[in-house]
Every structure is written in structure tokens, then in C-alpha cells.
Amino acid sequence: MRRIDYDEYMEQLRKKSLHLYVRWAAHTSKGDHSRKPRDPEEEKILFLLDRNRWQWALASKRLEKLGPRRYRWNG
Secondary structure, eight states: OOOOOHHHHHHHHHHHHHHHHHHHHHHHHTTSSOSSOOOHHHHHHHHHHHHHHHHHHHHTTSEEEEETTEEEEOO
């Protein structure tokens, strides 16, 4: 039966996990958002659309307010 040193095994696992996390973080951080600022008119329209969607969800009981900053989605 093969013997495994637990401390060595955990160190290898930590290094592997760290390597995977660093690769993932480097991949996802590039190009996530545009560097071009939004047009003020577009920003206003997107805000109004989002606010209307939020109000509709509250009115239709799909979104339930539980507290000052807590909500539940009732899909």
C-alpha cells in the first residue's frame, strides 16, 4: 500500500488550486467592460428601464421586500 504524506499532499493541492485561481482571475479580468464611457442619454434610458423593471417585479410580487436592504426573488 502506498503511503501519502498529508502535509505534502495538502501543499500540492494548495499550489494547484492557487494556480487554477490565478489563471481564472487573469482570464476573467480582461475585457470585462468597455473603456468607452456611456453616452449620458443612454445612461439615463438604461436607468429608467431598470427602475421600471424593478417596480414591475415589486408590483407583481415576483420580488418581495424583506427588510431595508433584503429582497427575495419568487421566480
